[in-house]
Amino acid sequence: MEPEKLRHKFPKHLRLSNSEDYRGVFDLSDVKVAHPCYLLLAKLNKKEYSRLGLIVAKKNLPKSVARNRLKRLVRETFRQFPINPSVDVVFLSRRGVIDIGKQDVHSMLIKAWKRLSLKCQNLENSLE
DSSP states (O other): OOOOOOOOOOOGGGBOOSHHHHHHHHHSOOEEEEETTEEEEEEEOSSSSOEEEEEOOTTTOOSHHHHHHHHHHHHHHHHHSOOSSOEEEEEEEOGGGGGSOHHHHHHHHHHHHHHHHHHHHHHHHHHO
16 A cells, blocks of 8 residues: 655645736735845735735746746745745735745745734734
8 A cells, every 4th residue: 555645735725816816915915025036015805814816927937947936935934934924925926036946045035924924913903
């Protein structure tokens, strides 16, 4: 009997799925985390979990392999690093991301999620 495969999926309910969700984050973003390689926009939500939307333009990463790798890394780090309070997040890639190695992107994303989480906690505390 074969051991079960570990499946680290990114469920659909953790994704921003339609244009209204994206528009809500763009128009009413509460928190921004900027970097030369990416921009994170976040809006507090009333759900029990955070959701993620990805925008990785072909203009910024021309090779589809690189775009898909970046999206996988963003989803994986988002899944591993819980953000409290729950927010809707949009990740926008920028041109500088093409010059960074995989390990550097991973560490950069971990720092980004920490910064975002800290800013969201500060925002929630200021609203109370």
